[in-house]
Amino acid sequence: MDLRPHFDELERFADGQMTPAEQEAFELRLEQDEALAEAHAAYEQLTADLRWAAGHNTLRLRLQALDERMNERGDALARTERLTQQRQRRWMTLGVLGAVLLVAMGVGAWYFSRPGPTRPARSWEAYYQPDPGPAVTTGLLHSRPLLSEALDQYQSGHYPAALHSLGRVSAASVGADTLLYLRGLMLLRQGQGTAAQLYLRRVSEDTVAGELARRARYHLGMAHWQANELAPARAALLAVAADSLNLYRTSAQRAIAAGVLEGK
Structure with a gap:
């Protein structure tokens, strides 16, 4: 070639x-x-x-850097948790004192200004059930470091970086369908619903993919919805809602029942 x-x-x-x-x-x-x-x-x-x-030394350095970043993240989460607990204790004292006043104000506001019927949210994000992808375990870090890096960035919300890292993962070590599915998920979360459809559709039409194909059908429907393509979005989610083996069946049923895909 x-x-x-x-x-x-x-x-x-x-x-x-x-x-x-x-x-x-x-x-x-x-x-x-x-x-x-x-x-x-x-x-x-x-x-x-x-x-x-490139050799095992480069791989070792990547793993070491990734381990250090994971450790730093763990320390940061621990500090955040301690600060959160301290703030919760302070606010708890103030909350007890203000609870009675808030209840009285709430009753008065409800009595004098009763809200009308609420309309269901129309945004796809209000009904979307994300797929976080495989957990980044120690075993995955050592067996597939490049995939672990891409998943870590995706789960942290760094979607452009995750897409770049995923492009360096070999399909021979992970599987072509898995790479297509993950790229579709990342593009969807990045707001590129039209581009995500290309990858999710290929996985959803694969009769061998099984559970992965079922997942892809749900996210394909959401990608159509994100692109404001309501008719294909509704058709895809109707198929998911009718599939008793699909993990996202309940989420799809909720969106269909809300009637938000019938047109604006």
């Missing part, structure tokens, strides 16, 4: 240097242009081989 005709744009895509519009156009070409798709697969394999050839 001669990578030279596509090398520059493959490198820009892998490094996350494309604009959202360029990335979306490139991903659509991947689906339609067989030569480009083969070049992309060859490029992914080449970069994976180069990473392996």
Whole structure:
């Protein structure tokens, strides 16, 4: 496979240097242009081989840096928890004193100004049940450090960095369907519902993917909803709501029952 005709744009895509519009156009070409798709697969394999050839010392340094960052995060969480407990104790004292006054004010406000019927929220985020992905365990850190880095960034809300890190993960070590699914999740959380559909649809249509395909169908419906494509969003979520084996069945049923996908 001669990578030279596509090398520059493959490198820009892998490094996350494309604009959202360029990335979306490139991903659509991947689906339609067989030569480009083969070049992309060859490029992914080449970069994976180069990473392996870099040696165990680089891997050790990455693991050490990741372990240090995990330790720092644990210390920060512990400090935050202590500060939270201190604030809770202070506010508890004030809360007891103000409880009676608040109740009286609440009763008065309700009596003189009763609220009308509330309308259901229409935003997809109000009904979305996120998938945090696999937990970053010690075993995963040592067996798949690049995947662990991508998951850690995704679970921390750093979606562009997570997408960049995921692009360095080899499909041979994780599985092509898993990589497609995770990329779709990250794009969805980044607000790129249209781009996320490309990856989630491929997994949802895979008859071998099983549970992963069921998960992908739910998130595909939410990606349509995020892109304001209400008709396909409702069709996808109706299928999820009717699937007794789908983990997201209840969430899909709640969105369908609210009637928010019937049109504005």
